Amino acid sequence: MDKIKISAVAYTNTKAFIYGIEHSDIINKIDLSLDIPSDCAAKVISGEVDMGLMPVAAIPLVPNANIVADYCIGSDGAVNSVFIFSDVPVEAIKTLRLDSHSRTSNNLAKVLLKFYWKHDVEFTTDTSVKTDAIVLIGDRTFGKKNDFPFVYDMGEEWKNFTGLPFMYAAWVANKDIPKEFKDEFNAALKLGLEHRQDVLNDLPHTDNFDLEDYLYHKLQFEVTDDRKKALNMFLSFIEELEKEKV
16 A cells, blocks of 8 residues: 555644554554644645644635544644733734734634624734734744733633634544544654653753643544534535635
């Protein structure tokens, strides 16, 4: 069988998965690349890879999209790495700069602003433009909560809005993946989660950030029924936003 091409995110939130893959025999059956979320999505959409741990907002753009693992990147409330950082309270935000790394977090910000806070905002991706607020995700947020007057954890705000957990990224394929491979892949991911302490021991210290709390409590990794429900709700909100543009 040809090796299955896989793209995974290179952030700390994925380190346990990567550990499991690299410490399982499945590493010999795949070609693995580590990317930022937006590039991971682009590779799955274009067919450059067969599957990837990709931002869920891009799933509708994937031909023959199917979630192929029992594990994901999720949270049930605050996640501590997906933020709107702002100089003003949310009701006073007029301009917001999106994060080029992730379609999901940008869309989550738009959904929360429109449907939860019911507030119209002008969005930009231009890093040279000064805005009232920014979306920032992943490791680049570690230790930065004290740098801004107003901080909105979007996992927490989604929970406040819907009462549901959230799924930020899922293992999505653009083709049928053999069940035998999926079972072995799930076992590798499970192995990685069982060795989070080994992952923690290898991570560099980060000031003002509790990595153990992040990997064991803030992040949740199971694809549950509630998380699937939240995913469908989130995608329907995005579709509604897209319709408003027409």
